Structures are given as C-alpha cells and as structure tokens.
Amino acid sequence: MATRPASDVIVSVTGLHRSFGDTVVLDGADLTVARGEVVALLGGSGSGKSTLLRALAGLDDSAFGAIDVPSHFGVVFQEHRLLPWKRVVDNVALGLRGADVRRRALEALAEVGLEDRGDAWPAELSGGQAQRVAVARALVREPSLLLLDEPFGALDALTRLRMQQLLERLRVRHGFAALLVTHDVDEALLLADRALVLEGGRIAEEFEVTLPKPRHQDDPGFGGLRRHLLERLGVPAT
Numbered sequence: 524m525a526t527r528p529a530s531d532v533i534v535s536v537t538g539l540h541r542s543f544g545d546t547v548v549l550d551g552a553d554l555t556v557a558r559g560e561v562v563a564l565l566g567g568s569g570s571g572k573s574t575l576l577r578a579l580a581g582l583d584d585s586a587f588g589a590i591d592v593p594s595h596f597g598v599v600f601q602e603h604r605l606l607p608w609k610r611v612v613d614n615v616a617l618g619l620r621g622a623d624v625r626r627r628a629l630e631a632l633a634e635v636g637l638e639d640r641g642d643a644w645p646a647e648l649s650g651g652q653a654q655r656v657a658v659a660r661a662l663v664r665e666p667s668l669l670l671l672d673e674p675f676g677a678l679d680a681l682t683r684l685r686m687q688q689l690l691e692r693l694r695v696r697h698g699f700a701a702l703l704v705t706h707d708v709d710e711a712l713l714l715a716d717r718a719l720v721l722e723g724g725r726i727a728e729e730f731e732v733t734l735p736k737p738r739h740q741d742d743p744g745f746g747g748l749r750r751h752l753l754e755r756l757g758v759p760a761t
C-alpha cells in the first residue's frame with residue numbers, strides 16, 4: 524500500500540472483521556483514506572462493500588477491528604432516505620442546531636442546484652433531485668469525509684453522469700475526502716484517486732488513478748485502466 528504521512532490519514536481501518544452466522548464477510552480488512560482523497564471501493568456482489576461502509580459509519584455494532592474516522596462525516600446511500608413528512612429544507616436541516624439552521628440548509632441546497640425546491644415535499648422530487656437533497660444533507664455539516672454507498676446506482680445514465688460531475692465540483696470547492704462504494708468501474712475511474720478491490724474479506728488490490736481531474740471517459744489512459752480493472756473484477760474485455 525502506498526505510504527502517506529501519518530498526519531494526512533483521516534480514515535484508518537485495521538483488522539476489520541464481520542461475520543453473519545458462519546459466513547465470514549470481512550476477514551481482517553485494512554484501509555486508509557487521506558485528507559481530501561477519493562477512494563473507490565469495488566468488488567463483486569456480496570463481497571462486503573456495504574458491510575464495510577456501514578461499519579465505518581458506525582451503523583454496525585457487530586463489526587470489530589480498529590476503526591478511526593473523523594467526527595464530521597456525511598453518508599449518502601443509494602436510496603435518498605429523506606423523511607417524507609418533512610419539507611426538503613427541513614430534511615437538510617434535520618439535527619442541526621443554531622439560529623441560522625434554515626439559511627445553512629438553503630445554502631447547501633443552492634450548492635446542489637436546488638435553491639428553489641426547499642419548500643417542496645420529497646415525493647414531489649425526481650430521483651436525481653432527491654439524491655441531490657441527500658448530498659446537500661450530508662454537505663451541510665461541512666464534513667471532512669463522505670461515505671457514499673452506490674449513491675448514484677439507481678439513477679439513469681445521464682443523471683448519474685451529472686451527479687458525478689456535481690460531486691467532483693463539490694469536492695474541489697470543499698475538499699472533503701470520500702469513500703465511494705460503487706459497481707461502476709467508470710464511476711470509480713472518473714472520481715477516485717485510488718481504487719480498492721475487496722475480495723475474500725480483505726482489500727485484495729489497490730490501484731492509484733493518476734489521470735488529471737476533471738476526467739472524461741475519452742481521456743487517454745482511461746480505456747486501459749478500465750480494461751485492467753474489469754479484468755481484475757473478473758469481467759475480461761470481449
């Protein structure tokens with residue numbers, strides 16, 4: 524694994540284990556994320572990506588190992604998980620305290636291009652808009668880390684591309700780090716500084732993605748990396 528100055532590491536996971544009954548899903552997984560770094564987590568279906576992310580988010584009491592994450596992190600799942608009985612702005616402001624909560628929530632909505640939808644109900648939004656609100660809800664706490672579990676996995680291809688570009692712009696502006704669980708090799712290569720492959724309960728492989736950002740699928744070098752990653756994931760190019 525590439526060495527980094529210890530002070531730059533904001534996520535450190537060592538020896539992470541999780542079993543469901545007799546099934547060992549995580550078997551001593553280790554990983555780090557550096558300040559401002561985007562790390563994609565790939566792996567076959569059922570390899571334990573979501574399990575690992577849930578453990579990092581503190582959503583799994585039964586995972587054990589050394590887990591060090593910053594106190595300010597945001598989480599975005601594949602489903603938006605907005606409360607249907609609260610207006611969009613109140614969903615974003617949920618759990619915030621202080622006099623300027625509404626203003627902060629509206630600012631976060633403006634960052635995702637939804638400044639005029641604060642008074643809408645979640646049911647009135649498209650899937651892409653609802654995911655933007657979920658991103659705003661994560662962003663409003665000024666996190667140093669985003670934990671993203673297939674955040675754009677349920678969106679159509681065009682909306683997904685727009686959301687990937689939005690995430691990249693927000694990252695440049697705010698400098699958060701991200702751990703991005705994805706099935707989508709192109710998404711990993713568009714966004715990540717490093718791609719990890721989870722296999723056999725551990726990080727079996729790691730690739731640095733050194734292409735300059737912002738990236739595009741037509742960039743030189745992109746196709747070669749895609750073939751390499753797909754092969755590593757057991758989907759050889761035809």
Ligand SMILES: Nc1ncnc2c1ncn2[C@@H]1O[C@H](COP(=O)(O)OP(=O)(O)OP(=O)(O)O)[C@@H](O)[C@H]1O
Binds near residue numbers: 548572
């Ligand atoms: N609550 C649970 N009870 C029992 N088994 C579980 C539970 N949650 C996950 N598992 C099992 O753990 C394994 C890993 O699941 P996980 O959802 O982490 O995989 P994943 O890599 O995210 O998969 P996918 O890419 O298909 O979303 C699977 O075999 C799954 O069946």
